Amino acid sequence: MFKKNWIIYSLLLLSFGFTIGTADAAKFKVALLTPGSISDAGWNALAYEGLQRIEKELGVEVSHVESKAPSQWEEHFRFYASKGYGLVFGHGFEYQEAAKAVAPDFPDTVFITTSGNTVLDNVASIVFELEEVTYLLGVIAGTMSQTGKIGLIGGMNIPPINSTFHALEEGAKSVNPNIKISSSYVGDWENIGKAKELALSQITEGVDFIFHNADAAGRGVFHAVEESRKAGKNIYAFGSNLDQNDIAPDAILASAAIDTKAFVYAADLVQTGKFEPQVMWMGMSLNETVKLVYNPKLKDRIPEDLLAKVEKIRQDILAGKFKAPRVKF
Amino acid sequence: MIEYILEATLRYATPLLLVALGELIAERAGVINIGLEGMMILGAFTGWLGSFYIQGMNPGLAPWIGILFGGLSGVILAGIFGTLVLWLKTDQVVTGTGINLLAFGLVEVLYRRIFGATGDALKVAIVQPLHIPLLSSVPFIGPILFQQNLLVYITFLAVPAVYFYLFHTHHGLAIQACGEHPKAADTVGVSVLWLQAKCVLFGGFMAGLAGGYLSLVDVPFFSTEMTAGRGFIALSIVIFGKWHPVKACGAALLFGLANALPDRLQAIADLGFIPYQFFLMLPYVLTLLVLAGFVGHARPPAALALPYRRE
Numbered sequence: 325m326f327k328k329n330w331i332i333y334s335l336l337l338l339s340f341g342f343t344i345g346t347a348d349a350a351k352f353k354v355a356l357l358t359p360g361s362i363s364d365a366g367w368n369a370l371a372y373e374g375l376q377r378i379e380k381e382l383g384v385e386v387s388h389v390e391s392k393a394p395s396q397w398e399e400h401f402r403f404y405a406s407k408g409y410g411l412v413f414g415h416g417f418e419y420q421e422a423a424k425a426v427a428p429d430f431p432d433t434v435f436i437t438t439s440g441n442t443v444l445d446n447v448a449s450i451v452f453e454l455e456e457v458t459y460l461l462g463v464i465a466g467t468m469s470q471t472g473k474i475g476l477i478g479g480m481n482i483p484p485i486n487s488t489f490h491a492l493e494e495g496a497k498s499v500n501p502n503i504k505i506s507s508s509y510v511g512d513w514e515n516i517g518k519a520k521e522l523a524l525s526q527i528t529e530g531v532d533f534i535f536h537n538a539d540a541a542g543r544g545v546f547h548a549v550e551e552s553r554k555a556g557k558n559i560y561a562f563g564s565n566l567d568q569n570d571i572a573p574d575a576i577l578a579s580a581a582i583d584t585k586a587f588v589y590a591a592d593l594v595q596t597g598k599f600e601p602q603v604m605w606m607g608m609s610l611n612e613t614v615k616l617v618y619n620p621k622l623k624d625r626i627p628e629d630l631l632a633k634v635e636k637i638r639q640d641i642l643a644g645k646f647k648a649p650r651v652k653f
Numbered sequence: 654m655i656e657y658i659l660e661a662t663l664r665y666a667t668p669l670l671l672v673a674l675g676e677l678i679a680e681r682a683g684v685i686n687i688g689l690e691g692m693m694i695l696g697a698f699t700g701w702l703g704s705f706y707i708q709g710m711n712p713g714l715a716p717w718i719g720i721l722f723g724g725l726s727g728v729i730l731a732g733i734f735g736t737l738v739l740w741l742k743t744d745q746v747v748t749g750t751g752i753n754l755l756a757f758g759l760v761e762v763l764y765r766r767i768f769g770a771t772g773d774a775l776k777v778a779i780v781q782p783l784h785i786p787l788l789s790s791v792p793f794i795g796p797i798l799f800q801q802n803l804l805v806y807i808t809f810l811a812v813p814a815v816y817f818y819l820f821h822t823h824h825g826l827a828i829q830a831c832g833e834h835p836k837a838a839d840t841v842g843v844s845v846l847w848l849q850a851k852c853v854l855f856g857g858f859m860a861g862l863a864g865g866y867l868s869l870v871d872v873p874f875f876s877t878e879m880t881a882g883r884g885f886i887a888l889s890i891v892i893f894g895k896w897h898p899v900k901a902c903g904a905a906l907l908f909g910l911a912n913a914l915p916d917r918l919q920a921i922a923d924l925g926f927i928p929y930q931f932f933l934m935l936p937y938v939l940t941l942l943v944l945a946g947f948v949g950h951a952r953p954p955a956a957l958a959l960p961y962r963r964e
Contacts, residue, residue, distance in 0.1 A: 360878075361761065361876070361877050361878060362770055362771050363761075363764055363765060363768070363770065363771055363876070363877055364771075364876065365771065365774035368771075369771035372770060372771050373771055473922065475920070481928075481929055504922040504923075505922055505925070506919070506920045506921065506922045506925070507919075507925060507929075508916070508919040508920055508929065509919070509929040509933070511929075511933040512881060514876060514877075514878035514879060514881050515879065515881035516867075516871075516872050516874055516876055516879045517867055517871045517872060517879065517881075518881065518912075518916075520871065520872055521661055521664070521665070521912070521913065521916050522916050522919065522920070524657075524661065525657075525661070525916045525917045525919065525920040526920040528654070528657045528917070528920070529917075529920040529921060529922075531920070540876040540878070540879075541876075543774055543872065543874040543876065544872050544874075547872045547873060547874065568774070570774075571774045571776075572776075
């Protein structure tokens with residue numbers, strides 16, 4: 325029995341050795357934990373593309389692991405920190421507690437969570453101000469909606485998602501105070517079929533603009549909107565986190581996109597020793613880290629004066645004259 | 654509104670029923686297959702991949718060939734499962750779990766290898782709805798029952814077919830005997846292991862088809878976890894339906910309704926004050942209530958999950 329276990333343990337050790345390789349501990353290395361599969365063409369893909377950019381632009385060694393179960397979060401943080409990684413990203417609001425628990429044991433490693441507000445000596449967070457863009461989307465939808473109903477579809481009702489929804493709602497209400505908002509949640513981030521059904525339900529309810537913030541599941545929303553457009557209904561969707569306009573070019577009017585350079589920026593700060601523990605706000609004014617990307621194929625559906633109005637608000641945000649509403653978290 | 658909810662109910666119920674019918678046959682033969690979820694995801698992937706590569710040649714036929722690929726990949730995975738549990742006598746539950754892990758790992762690796770790590774959200778040609786002439790224009794019933802996909806019709810026609818096969822044919826009775834008392838079946842000349850193997854393969858085929866339904870009928874996209882637990886729900890539908898095809902059909906429809914109705918309610922802006930978790934919880938609460946209140950005692954086949962050894 326003992327002998328058998330011994331073989332299994334050594335195999336396990338060996339497999340760990342293979343995945344990590346024999347890395348030089350003195351070199352700066354960056355790791356990434358994502359809450360879901362990076363092939364979602366959305367939130368998780370964004371982080372992985374950011375990591376690849378770090379590798380290319382800063383010439384450092386990078387590593388990635390999917391860290392889905394809460395029980396894995398601390399373990400994965402510890403794993404990378406103990407391997408001498410200088411920076412570990414936890415890609416999501418949910419990683420804050422784990423970062424806080426692990427950080428004191430590894431003073432030489434910086435832990436950055438994307439979204440969140442936990443700050444310690446070596447813990448910081450990046451907050452994408454996607455609300456600035458979803459507010460603009462709200463203005464567009466609120467003005468263009470013929471039914472006066474807008475749909476929102478999220479993976480789960482967690483603060484970062486909720487906040488983008490809130491900003492969109494405020495944007496829509498700024499132009500049409502009577503607008504009705506339907507918000508539905510899938511319950512996870514993967515169930516494309518369920519997201520499609522939720523979108524179809526909203527469409528039968530009379531919704532004619534749908535914004536999703538549901539990662540991979542969001543594709544179901546695009547499909548529902550595409551099918552309904554084919555059936556003659558005048559409905560549009562908005563993309564989130566990445567420029568998703570290409571996924572359904574006949575249905576997506578615009579996307580609220582985050583630029584992957586945010587990750588390079590943060591990694592560069594840590595590598596050059598300029599890192600300060602703080603919440604790093606990344607909005608439009610920071611070199612357009614978040615931006616509104618119109619779908620060139622459908623841009624002409626938006627009236628000229630509305631485009632001008634949106635541009636005006638955008639300039640106001642850039643100039644600091646206007647602050648998009650966000651939910652504190 | 655009722656019309657819409659019933660349409661959505663059918664869309665939800667179809668993949669569940671497909672898997673459940675296959676699993677029902679396998680369980681009747683005495684083999685429990687926990688690996689359905691894995692067979693579904695592999696079916697969804699190979700089906701989608703097939704349609705992706707064939708659509709250039711014939712976009713109308715591509716999704717159908719894809720769905721067939723999906724079914725066949727389910728058969729291959731079921732073949733591995735069957736060999737392990739029937740001839741090597743491994744534990745069925747543990748092996749099924751292993752099949753799930755294998756399938757999800759394999760799909761993730763292949764998907765990233767072929768389409769790059771972050772995926773492209775590529776679309777493929779999918780199956781178009783088939784409007785049955787005359788019947789589809791009947792008010793109310795027409796849109797619900799006769800404007801669906803061919804696969805939906807096939808699934809619901811499979812219910813009486815499975816019923817007839819299981820209870821009114823020589824083969825069907827032999828299958829039941831394998832699940833209840835394999836030794837007795839053996840003594841009257843039924844080759845137990847081969848018959849069980851065929852049932853397992855059939856179950857794999859149906860799970861693969863259901864996977865194809867997800868990525869080639871429901872939506873044109875693939876994502877590496879798009880099955881989202883449907884394989885496990887199908888397992889419970891088999892129990893819920895007391896290993897009977899007609900009752901399983903009822904269970905699948907009930908589960909479909911329990912999904913479709915809350916979806917529709919979530920969309921109503923004025924109900925926004927109700928926490929969404931309440932809506933998401935409904936299918937499971939309903940299942941529990943029905944199980945506790947109406948279904949009564951469910952008795953599985955006596956030899957379920959027991960490896961058969963000839964002495």
